[in-house]
Amino acid sequence: MKLNRFTFFLVLFALPVLSQAQQSDVGKLNAKVKQQQNVFTFSTDKAEVQLEFCTPEMVRIRTSWDRQFEPNEKYMVVNYTWGPLKVDVKSKKGNYTLSTDRLDVRVNGSPFTIEIANKEGDILTTESFANGGAYKNGKAVGARKQLMPDEHFFGFGERMDFTDQLGKEVNLNVGRGKLKPHIIGAYNIMEANYAPVPFFMSTRGYGIFLHNSYATRWDLGNSDNRSYAFEAKDGELDYYFIYGPDFSTILGHYTSLTGKAPLLPRFAHGLHVGTYSGGTWGHTENASTEYVVELARKYKAMGIPIDILHLDSTWRMFGKSGGNGATSYEWRENMKQPERMFEQLYAMNLNMVGLHIRGRYDNGMQTDLLDQARAKGMVYPEETNPGEFVNFFDEKAVDWWWDNAVMKIASIGAKFLKTDEGSAFGREANESKKVGPTSPEAQKLHNIFPIAYAKAPYEKFSKYNNMRGMNHTREGYAGIQRYPFIWAGDWPSEWQYFAPVIKAGINMGLSGVSYWTHNMGGFEHKADPELYIRWVQFGMFSPVAHVFGMDHPGYKEPWNYGEEALANFRKYDLLRYRLIPYIYSSAFQTYKTGVPIMRALVMEHQKDVNTYAVDDQYMFGDNILVAPVTTKEAQTRVVYLPEGEWVEYWTGKTYQGKKHYNIVSPLDQLPIFVKAGAIIPMQEEVQYDNRKPYGDITFDIYPSGTSFFDLFEDDGISEKYKEGGYSITAVASTASAQGTNVKIGAAKGNYQVPERNYILKVHQEKAPASVQMGSSKVATTTAAKFADVSTTGWYYDQEAKVLWVKTRKAANEEANVSIMF
Numbered sequence: 001m002k003l004n005r006f007t008f009f010l011v012l013f014a015l016p017v018l019s020q021a022q023q024s025d026v027g028k029l030n031a032k033v034k035q036q037q038n039v040f041t042f043s044t045d046k047a048e049v050q051l052e053f054c055t056p057e058m059v060r061i062r063t064s065w066d067r068q069f070e071p072n073e074k075y076m077v078v079n080y081t082w083g084p085l086k087v088d089v090k091s092k093k094g095n096y097t098l099s100t101d102r103l104d105v106r107v108n109g110s111p112f113t114i115e116i117a118n119k120e121g122d123i124l125t126t127e128s129f130a131n132g133g134a135y136k137n138g139k140a141v142g143a144r145k146q147l148m149p150d151e152h153f154f155g156f157g158e159r160m161d162f163t164d165q166l167g168k169e170v171n172l173n174v175g176r177g178k179l180k181p182h183i184i185g186a187y188n189i190m191e192a193n194y195a196p197v198p199f200f201m202s203t204r205g206y207g208i209f210l211h212n213s214y215a216t217r218w219d220l221g222n223s224d225n226r227s228y229a230f231e232a233k234d235g236e237l238d239y240y241f242i243y244g245p246d247f248s249t250i251l252g253h254y255t256s257l258t259g260k261a262p263l264l265p266r267f268a269h270g271l272h273v274g275t276y277s278g279g280t281w282g283h284t285e286n287a288s289t290e291y292v293v294e295l296a297r298k299y300k301a302m303g304i305p306i307d308i309l310h311l312d313s314t315w316r317m318f319g320k321s322g323g324n325g326a327t328s329y330e331w332r333e334n335m336k337q338p339e340r341m342f343e344q345l346y347a348m349n350l351n352m353v354g355l356h357i358r359g360r361y362d363n364g365m366q367t368d369l370l371d372q373a374r375a376k377g378m379v380y381p382e383e384t385n386p387g388e389f390v391n392f393f394d395e396k397a398v399d400w401w402w403d404n405a406v407m408k409i410a411s412i413g414a415k416f417l418k419t420d421e422g423s424a425f426g427r428e429a430n431e432s433k434k435v436g437p438t439s440p441e442a443q444k445l446h447n448i449f450p451i452a453y454a455k456a457p458y459e460k461f462s463k464y465n466n467m468r469g470m471n472h473t474r475e476g477y478a479g480i481q482r483y484p485f486i487w488a489g490d491w492p493s494e495w496q497y498f499a500p501v502i503k504a505g506i507n508m509g510l511s512g513v514s515y516w517t518h519n520m521g522g523f524e525h526k527a528d529p530e531l532y533i534r535w536v537q538f539g540m541f542s543p544v545a546h547v548f549g550m551d552h553p554g555y556k557e558p559w560n561y562g563e564e565a566l567a568n569f570r571k572y573d574l575l576r577y578r579l580i581p582y583i584y585s586s587a588f589q590t591y592k593t594g595v596p597i598m599r600a601l602v603m604e605h606q607k608d609v610n611t612y613a614v615d616d617q618y619m620f621g622d623n624i625l626v627a628p629v630t631t632k633e634a635q636t637r638v639v640y641l642p643e644g645e646w647v648e649y650w651t652g653k654t655y656q657g658k659k660h661y662n663i664v665s666p667l668d669q670l671p672i673f674v675k676a677g678a679i680i681p682m683q684e685e686v687q688y689d690n691r692k693p694y695g696d697i698t699f700d701i702y703p704s705g706t707s708f709f710d711l712f713e714d715d716g717i718s719e720k721y722k723e724g725g726y727s728i729t730a731v732a733s734t735a736s737a738q739g740t741n742v743k744i745g746a747a748k749g750n751y752q753v754p755e756r757n758y759i760l761k762v763h764q765e766k767a768p769a770s771v772q773m774g775s776s777k778v779a780t781t782t783a784a785k786f787a788d789v790s791t792t793g794w795y796y797d798q799e800a801k802v803l804w805v806k807t808r809k810a811a812n813e814e815a816n817v818s819i820m821f
Contacts, residue, residue, distance in 0.1 A: 023135070023136060023137045023138065024046060024065065024135060024136045024137075025046070025111060025112075025131075025133055025134065025135050026044050026046055026047045026049060026063060026111065026112040026113075026133055026134045026135075027044040027045040027046030027047065027111065027112060028044055028045055028109060028110040028111060028112060029042055029043070029044050029094060029107075029109035029110060029112055030043060030044060030045050031043040032091075033089070033091075033096055033107075035089070037084070038052055038053040038054070038082060038084070038085050038087060039051070039052045039053075040052075040053075040087075040089075040098060042096075042107060042112065043067075044112050046065060047063055047064060047065045047067065047112075047134070048063070048064050048067040048069075049061070049062065049063050049064075049112065049134070050062040050063075050069065051098065051105065051107075051114075052082075053082075053085050053087050053098070053100060054082045054085075054240070054257075055082065055085065055100075055253065056085065056100035056101045056102040056103065057100075057102045057103065057242060057243040057244070057249075057253055058240060058241065058242045058243070058253050058257070059103070059105060059116070059240070059241045060211075060238070060239075060240050061114065061238075061239055061240070061241060062236060062237065062238045063134040063141070063143075063236075063237040063238075064236060064237075065136050065141075069236065070235070070236045070238070073213070073448075075213075075448040075451045075452060075455075075477075075479055076211060076213065076258060076448065076451070076477065076478040076479045077211060077257055077258055077478075077479070078257075078258065078259045078479070078482070079256060079257055079259075085100065086100070086101070087099065087100055088100075094109035094110060095107065095108050095109050096109075101119070102118065102119060102243055103116055103117070103118065103119070103124075103243055104116070104117045104118075104119070108128055111133065112133065112134075113126070113127035113128050113132055113133040114126075114127050114133070115127065115128050116206075116241060116243075118205070118243065118245070123148075124204055124205060124206045124243065125145050125146070125202075125204070125206060125241070126145065126146045127143070127144065127145055127146070128146075129146055129226075129227070131144060132144050132145065132146065132227065134237055135231075136237075137231075139233065139234040140231050140232065140233055140234065141212075141231060141232055141234075141235065141236065141237040142217075142229055142230055142231025142232065142237065143229065143230060143231075143237065143239070144227055144228070144229040145227065145228055145229070146226065146227055147220075147221045147225065147226055147227050147228045148202075148204050150203065150204065151166070151202050151203060151204045152164050152165075152166045152202070152203045152612050153165045153166055153200045153201070153202055153203075153220050153228075154200060154201050154202075154203075154247075154507075154510045154600065154602060155197065155199050155200035155201050155207070155507070155510045155511045156170050156172065156196065156197060156198075156199070156200055156218070156507065156511060157172065157193075157195050157196040157197030157198075157199075157476075157477075157507065157508065157511045157513075158192070158193075158194055158195035158196070158197075158476075158486075158488065158504045158507060158508050158511075158513075158516075159192075159196075159503070159504065159507045160189040160192045160500035160501065160503055160504045160507075161189055161190050161192075161500070161503070162503075162615070163503060163506055163507060163510070163600060163602075163612075163613075163614075163615040164602075164612045164613060164615075165200070165218070165220050166220055166221055167220065167221050167222055167225070168220050168222055169217065169218065169219050169220070169222040169223075170217070170218040170220065171193075171215070171216070171217050171218075172193065172196035172197075172198055172215065172216045172217075172218070173193055173196065173215035173216075173446070173447065174193060174194070174195070174196060174422065174423045174427075174446060174447045174449075174450060174475050174476075174477060175193050175194075175423040175427050176188075176191060176192055176193060176194060176423065176430070176489065177190075177191035177192070178428055182492075186430065187491065187492060187497070189497070189500045192489070192500075192504070194423065194474055194475050194476070194488070194489045195450075195474075195475055195476035195477070195480060195486055195508065195513070196216075196447070196477065197476075197477065197478050197480075197511040197512065197513070198210040198211075198212065198216045198230075198232075198477075198478060199254060199478060199511055199512065200218070201244075201247050201250050201251070201510065203602075203606045203607075203612075204245075205243065205244050205245025205246070206241060206242060206243050206244060206245070206250065207241075207242040207244070207250040207251075207253075207254060208230070208239055208240070208241060208242070209239060209240040209242065209254060209257065209258070209478065210230055210232060210238075210239045211238040211239055211240060211478075212232040212235045212236065212237075212238055212239075213235070213444055213445065213446075213447045213448045213477070214232045214233040214234045214235050214443065214444060214447070215232070215233045215446075215447070216230060216231065216232045216233070217230070217231050217233075218230045233443075234440075234443070234444070235444065240254075240257060242254055242257075246604075246606065247510075247602070247603045247604070247606055248593065248594075248595050248603065248604070251510075251512055251593075251594040251595055251596075252593050252594045252595070253594075254512050254594065255481065255512050255594030256594070258478050258479045258481070258482075258512060259479055259481060259482040260481070260482075260590075260591050260592070260594060261481040261482065261484055261513070261514050261515055261587075261590050261591060261594075262468065262469070262482065262484070262591060262719075262722075263468060263584075263587055263588060263591055263721060264468060264470055264484055264485065264515060264544075264587070265351070265352075265467060265468050265470065265716060265717055266580070266584055266689055266691075266714075266716030266717070267307040267308070267351040267352070267688070267689035267691065267716065268307070268308060268351075268352070268470055268485075268544070269544075269580050269583050269584055269587065270305060270306070270307035270308070270351075270545070270576070270577060270580065270688065270689055271304070271305055271306045271307060271308070271545050271546075271547070271573055271576070271577075272307070272308040272309075272310070272472075272517070272544060272545060272546040272547070273295070273299065273306055273308070273309050273310075273546075273547055273548065274309075274310050274311075274312055274418075274519075274546065274547070274548025275291070275292060275295055275309065275310070275311060275312065275548070275555060276311075276312050276313070276314050276550060276552075276555060277289070277291050277292050277311055277312075277314055277315055277335065278291030278292075278553075278555075279291075279314050279334075279552075280314060280550040280551075280552050280555075281313075281314070281324065281550070282552070283552045283553075284314050284332065284334075285334065286552075287314045287315070287332055287334055287335060288334055288335060288336070289335050289336055289337060289338055289340070289341035292309070292311060292341055292345070293341055293344045293345065295309075295557070296309060296344075296345055296348050296350060297348065298557075298559070300348055300687070302559065302566070302570065303570060303574075303687065304558065304569065304570050304573055305573050305574060305576075305577045305686060305687045305688055306350065306687075306688065307350065307351045307352070307688050307689050308350065308351060308352045308353075308354070309345060309350055309352075309353050309354075310353070310354040310355065310356060310416075310418050310472060310548075311353070311354070311355050311356065312356040312418065312548070312550075313356045313358075313420075314332065315331065315332060315335055315338075315355055315356070316328065316329070316330060316331060316332060316355075316356075316357075317330040317331065317332050317333070317364050317365055318362075319362025319363055319364050319370070320362065320363045320364070321362050321363055321370055321388065322358070322360045322361075322362045322370075322388060322432065322434070323362075323431070323432060324358075324431050325358055325360060325421065325424070325429050325430075325431035325432040325434065326358055326360035326361060326362035326370070326388060327357045327358050327360065327361065327362055327405075328361075328362040328363060328364030328365075328367065328369055328370075329357075329364070329367075329369060329405045329406070329408045329409060330364035330365060330366055330367065330408075338409075338412060338413070339412040339413060341413075342412060342413025342414070343413070345413075346413070349687075349688045349690070350688070351688065351689060351691070352415045352416055352470065353413060353414060353415060354414055354415060354416035354417055354418060354472065355409055355414045355417060355418065356417070356418040356420055357417050357418070357419060357420065358420050358421045358424075358431075359389050359390055359392070359419065359420075359421060359422060359424065359425065359449075359453055360388040360389055360390070360424075361373045361379060361388055361389075361390060361405070362388070369404065369405060370388060372404065373390070373400070373401075373404075374386040374387065376400060377397075378390070378391060378394075378396070378397040378400045378401065379391055379397075380393070380425075380436075380437055380442075381437070382436060382437045382438075383437065383438055383439060387437065388434075388436070389425055389436055389437070390405075390453075390456075392449065392452035392453050392455070392456050393445065393452055398456045398460070401456070402456070402460045406457065406460065410461070410464055415461060415465050416457065416461050416470045416471060416472065417457040417461070417471060417472070418472040418473070419453050419454055419457060419471060419472070419473045419474075420473075420474055421474075421475075422449060422450030422453045422454070422473060422474060422475030422476075423450070423474075423475050424436055425437065425442070425445070425446055425449035425453075426438060426442045426443055426445070426446035426449070427446065447477045448477055448479075450473065450474075450475035450476050450477060450480065451476065451477055451479050451480055451482075451483070453473070453475075454471045454473045454476070454480060454483035455482070455483050457471050458470070458471040458483040462719075467717045467718065468717065468718070468719055469483070470484065470485070471483050471484070471485070472485060472487065473485075473486050473487070474486065474487055474488075474489055476513065478512075480513060481512055481513045481514065481515070484514075484515035484544075485515035485516065485517060485543070485544045486508070486513060486515070486516055486517075487516070487517045487518055487519070487544075487546060488501050488504050488505070488516070488517070488518040488519075489523075490519065490523040490524060490550075491518070491519070491522055491523055492522055492523060492524045492525050493521055493522030493523065493524065493525045493526065493527035493528070493531060493532070493549065493551065493556075494522065494525065494531075495528070495531055495630070495631075495632050497522060498522070498531065498534070498535055498538075498628075498630045499615075499616050499630040501518050502538060502615070502616050502618075502628060502630070503615045503616070504516075504518075505518065505542060505543075505598050505618070506598065506599075506600045506615060506618050507600075508596070508598075509596030509597070509598045509599050509600060509603070509618070510596075510600050510602075510603065512594060512596075513596065514543055514587070514590040514595075514596035514597050514598070515543050515544055515587075515597075516542070516543050516544065516598065517539075517542050517543065517544035517545065517546040518539065518542065518546065519546065519547070519548045519549060519556065520532075520535050520536045520538075520539035520540075520545075520546065520547040520548075520556065521535045521536060521539075521547065521549060521556045521561075522535065522549065522556075523548070523549050523550060524549075524550055524551065525551055526551045526554050527549070527551070527554075527556065527561065528632070529561045529562050529564065529565050530632060530633070530667065531632070532556070532561045532565050533561075533564065533565050533568045533667060533668075534628060534629050534630065534667075534670075536558070536565070536568060536569050536572060537568070537572055537628060537629075537670035538626070538628040538670070540572035540573060540575065540576045541572075541576070541620050541624075541626045541670065541672075542598065543583075543587075543596070543597040543598050545573070545576055547569075558570070564667070564668075567668075568667075568668055571668070572670070574685060577683070577685070577686055577687075578682045578683055578684070578685060579680070579682055580683060580689070581681040581682060581683050581694060581697060581711060581713075582621060582623075582624075582680050582681050582682065583597065583621065584712060584716075585621075585681065585709070585710065585711055585712040586620075586621035586622070588712040588721070588726075589621075589622075589712075591721075597620065597621060598618050598619075598620060599618055599619040599620075600614070600615075600618060600619075601614045601617060601618065601619065601625075601640070601642055602614070603619070604619070604642070605642045605643065608642060608643065608658065610640055610642075610658070610660075611640070611642060614640050616628060616630055617639065617640065622675070622678075622709075623674055623675045623678035623679070623680055623709075624649075624672060624673070624674055624675075624678075624680070625641070625646065625672070625673040625674075625675070626670065626671070626672055627639045627663070627670075627671040627672075627673070628670060628671075629665050629670070629671065634665065635664065635665060635666065636662050636663060636664050636665055637662075637663055637665050637671060638660055638661070638662055638663070639660070639661050639662075639663045639671055639673070640659075640660050640661075641655055641656075641657045641658070641659060641660075641661065641673060642657050642658060643657045643658045644657040644675060644676060645657060645675075645676035645704060646673040646674065646675060646676065647673065647674045647675075647676060647678075647702050647763065648663070648671075648672075648673055649672035649673065649674055650669050650672070652763060652800070652801055654676070655673070674702050675702070676702055676704035676705075677702060677703070677704040677705055677706075677707035677733065677735075678700070678701070678702045678707065678709075679699055679700070679701050679707060679708070679709035679731050679733055680699070680700040680701075680709070681697055681698070681699055681700075681709065681711050681731075682697070682698045682699075682700055683695065683696075683697060683698075684696050684698075689716070691715075691716060691717060693713065693753065693754050693756075694713065694756070695756060696756055696757040696758070696759060696789070697711070697756060697757075697758055697759070698758075698759040698760075698761055699731055699742070699744070699758065699759070699760055699761065700761045700763075701733050701740075701742065701760060701761065701762045701763065702763050703733055703735035703740040703762060703763070703764060704735055705734075705735060706732065706733070706734045706735075707732070707733050708730065708731065708732050708733075709730075709731045710728045710729070710730055710731075711728065711729040711730075711731060712726060712727075712728060713726060713727050713728075713729070713747070713751055713753055714726035714727070714751045715751065720750075720751075724749065724750050725749075725750050725751055726749050726750065726751045727747040727748060727749030727750070727751040727752075727753050727811070728747070728748055728749055729744065729745055729746075729747045729748075729753065730745040730748075731743070731744050731745065732745075737821075738820060738821060739768065739818065739819045739820040739821050740762060740764070740818075740819045741816070741817070741818050741819070742760055742762070742816075742817045742819070743814065743815070743816050743817075744758055744807075744809065744814065744815040744816075744817075745814055746811065746812050746813055746814050747811040747812070752811065753811040754811065755808065755809065755810040755811065756808070756809075757789065757792075757806055757807070757808050758806070758807055758808070758809060758815060759804065759805070759806050760803070760804070760805040760806075760807075760817060761802055761803075761804060762802065762803040762804075762805065762819060763801060763802055763803075764801065764802075764803055764819075765801055766821065767796035767798070767803070768794075768796070768803060768819045768820055768821060769820050769821055770820050771794045771803075771805055771817065771818070771819050771820070772817070772818040772820070773807055773815065773816065773817055774816050778792070778793055778794050778805065778807070778817075779792075779793045779794075780793060780794060780795060781793035781794065781795050782795055783795055783797065783804075786804055786806060791806065792806045792807055792808060793805075793806060794806070803819065805817055805819070
């Protein structure tokens with residue numbers, strides 16, 4: 001039933017009073033609304049309420065019971081300035097309706113409540129029921145709203161428990177479980193909270209971002225199935241209502257508010273490898289720079305592409321005060337000649353090598369870094385001691401940290417950091433019993449400390465390296481997408497954690513974070529080789545591909561898990577590198593729109609209730625659906641294919657969408673489906689990113705109707721893309737009963753694309769009668785001759801049912817290929 005205002009109020013007034021007690025509501029409107037440009041202020045007998053219309057689709061709603069509003073902060077939200085906006089105001093009998101081109105916001109005066117509808121008259125959200133609206137309970141502040149019959153909730157950051165949170169209670173506060181044993185404590189997926197984001201999207205067509213850094217609680221129809229509520233432990237009730245109605249549009253508005261994800265360097269879309277240098281905890285005497293160099297050599301010798309390496313915690317001397325939970329920036333004694341190590345690694349064409357740190361200072365064997373930082377006031381003060389944490393909230397303290405700590409390693413070759421333990425600020429650390437600062441101010445900063453912690457090295461290294469920033473971090477909050485990238489944490493190498501990690505990545509994408517990764521094969525313990533194989537397949541189809549483990553002596557290095565695991569690793573790593581033009585173009589799409597690389601099926605199918613429970617499949621960019629196998633010894637898995645037509649990547653078999661299928665899934669095959677009509681750009685096989693323009697480009701085409709793809713290219717290193725320093729090559733495919741036409745447009749933009757071969761790999765059931773380039777016929781050739789770079793022409797692979805066409809064009813030229821049956 002469509003709910004208009006009249007029928008909706010009849011339903012609401014029939015509801016009983018909600019059970020939750022409230023200490024204070026907003027009261028009754030007692031004055032006329034005050035308007036200052038797009039900000040409307042309402043005074044009640046108990047509070048002040050501000051409605052700021054940011055865009056026609058987005059409204060900021062603030063409530064203050066002391067009638068004072070907090071200053072704007074800079075860590076979660078980056079945009080507080082909005083242009084002029086037409087808002088029509090109508091009042092009647094103490095009620096107001098504020099209207100934009102997209103929304104009608106109705107303010108009821110007695111009691112003060114807010115209701116928002118779209119221009120078609122559909123109620124999106126309302127507080128017009130008993131006990132509905134804003135409330136204050138002690139220091140906690142919150143709002144309660146009506147739960148619609150067709151409403152489901154997605155988002156909330158890196159949740160490992162559920163994707164659809166309808167009926168759940170969700171608690172958000174950076175950290176993880178702390179109890180022993182780990183199986184029910186630290187590795188409790190219900191308590192996992194490394195990167196919470198106080199934001200959701202409703203299938204009703206809107207999102208809510210609670211702009212508050214304190215711990216938050218969200219009751220999503222759990223205590224009463226007719227309402228939902230959200231509240232913060234302290235601070236101001238400040239939230240943004242964001243209308244879509246589709247999820248992609250909501251994410252676009254949310255990331256215009258909290259910041260779009262910038263591009264990582266192009267090479268960062270290749271393989272990242274982490275290492276304990278041969279000596280994890282308990283084996284630190286085995287760590288050596290020689291191990292690191294030999295590790296890189298082995299990847300190269302085995303033909304496994306790699307671009308980035310990081311040395312985890314055992315590169316450094318564990319200090320005198322914080323042990324392994326703090327950083328002295330001194331090298332372990334057995335890590336000899338680190339400068340020489342960096343030289344050797346970069347000579348092997350690694351693009352970046354980085355080091356693991358923690359956010360506390362420590363005194364080492366040679367220097368008293370912690371004492372110096374304390375003496376100069378460069379630490380965040382604690383209640384019982386001068387403090388140990390780098391004060392990342394103070395620019396002077398950040399500069400001192402860079403100059404006196406990080407430059408010790410940056411000056412000899414480190415190009416980025418892995419910033420670990422961001423949750424330890426104001427909470428018991430994973431590696432010690434220390435809790436850091438616990439003042440009320442520190443509690444307010446606890447959730448945004450990870451953002452400040454990631455921001456500092458991201459920006460400092462970007463300037464020092466004279467290239468785009470990159471930071472590898474574990475914790476985050478709203479806005480962390482501005483300082484990529486984030487990894488899922490140290491989940492053990494057990495089947496029970498594999499599917500929850502996939503869920504975490506899906507939920508991160510639904511929360512505005514695109515550059516996300518995990519430890520392929522898990523982290524602790526030696527992985528079952530089958531689990532390792534299946535996890536690697538997922539890892540190579542994650543936004544960032546990262547392998548790292550602490551199992552001594554295996555360390556998740558692929559050759560330590562058997563020949564089958566090694567072959568699987570090489571196969572999927574090589575495939576990922578071929579797909580980098582597709583992945584990199586998808587990352588640029590994220591930068592422009594906020595839509596993530598790894599997408600829940602509900603993202604583009606929010607009216608399809610079948611997608612709501614799909615938490616182990618996802619879209620990888622626009623055209624590829626991935627369904628990892630998460631059950632040991634499984635030879636099949638059930639896959640849900642949304643509306644449309646889909647092609648199984650390995651077999652070429654076609655499936656109709658909006659149906660479930662049981663798919664045969666041999667151990668070496670990750671179930672992958674390609675959307676009919678897809679155009680997927682691929683580069684030639686490479687072993688690393690050489691920072692030069694792509695060579696020959698292959699367009700893998702699955703003809704169906706009319707479809708498009710924009711190939712993004714730039715220098716891959718600089719931030720010129722933000723100022724238009726890139727080129728787009730638009731590709732279009734149009735299929736009909738007579739054949740397929742493919743148009744490769746001229747490269748448009750300020751980046752110079754080289755002349756190159758463009759290869760069409762067209763999936764079709766029969767050989768063509770002819771192929772034309774413009775008005776000229778293209779000559780037939782053989783598979784053997786086709787492999788020659790200088791050969792143009794076409795041939796049909798009858799067994800694979802694939803037509804191959806090769807043409808050559810300059811950047812400013814178009815190529816029009818007609819394939820006729």
